[in-house]
Amino acid sequence: MLNYQLVTPPAIEPVTLIQAKAQLRVVFSNDDDLISASITAAREMCEQLLNRAIYNQTYVLSLDQFNYGDWRSTVPMDRRNPLRFSSLWDSMALRLPMPRLVSVTSITYLDVNGTQQTLDPSTYNVDNTSEPARIVPSINLTWPTTDYYIPGSVRVTFVAGSYGDGVTVDTCPQLIKQAILLLVSHFYFNRTAVTTEKLSTIPLGVDALLTPYKFYWWM
Known part of the structure; x- marks a missing residue:
């Protein structure tokens, strides 16, 4: 849920x-x-x-952690190969409710020390044409490690609106x-x-x- x-x-x-x-x-x-x-x-x-x-309205999605996919310890060298990495790409995606996505305002998380960090937008890609919209790490990157002991350690703030x-x-x-x-x-x-x-x-x-x-x- x-x-x-x-x-x-x-x-x-x-x-x-x-x-x-x-x-x-x-x-x-x-x-x-x-x-x-x-x-x-x-x-x-x-x-x-x-x-x-x-x-258009603003929501905050709260997650306990990022989706790390099947090979969390492996940083793929080239995720452009659809035959090899399409399933990994999909398994790492963060899916946003209440389409259609207009923009992602910020992605924040608590690191292993419990300190709040904000992801640089250059470290992730946003697919706002799909429903639900998806967010995945940029090429050669993976999601950062979060503090597992704090529920809701990842928060995605976004604007959604299907009709302007x-x-x-x-x-x-x-x-x-x-x-x-x-x-x-x-x-x-x-x-x-x-x-x-x-x-x-x-x-x-x-x-x-x-x-x-x-x-x-x-x-």
Whole structure:
């Protein structure tokens, strides 16, 4: 199970307050704060269902150690030989959750003396075209040794967002925005955890809208 947490949320939501109020057919401002909170909750729920960050946001992934691969004591002389080193390359990769990766901010670790160190970006390569994104040591290098006795001794800080920052770039599919609006409507008109009314799933509802964009994690 991956151990990661959100550090900085997105600067903007995929759905505006005006759009949500139009969906709800609300013309007064008394419930603006409630609706805004519902938009954020709906977006967060969609991201969990998608296993994907919608707009750019910062996460920290915590690991107990690096992935050292099959031959930890051997520094490969030439990892460009795909027949010989492709399996090693893959086994050493650090995989990042919540695609798509925008950038890696830093990789820090506790060395054998318990001192925090920051990896030089030149010592690793980032594959941000794959999902999940992968980070591997540069040619002729391997991951440094960490303090095994301290859980979470390796931390990767990264920015992820599949559809831009929402301000200068917004490529969020309309299907995802519509799913958020459906959830906002549900939250607004169903304000308790239990109801005596008979409820049913809307055909072609939230799950159907999100399915084309879901990321299925594998390890």
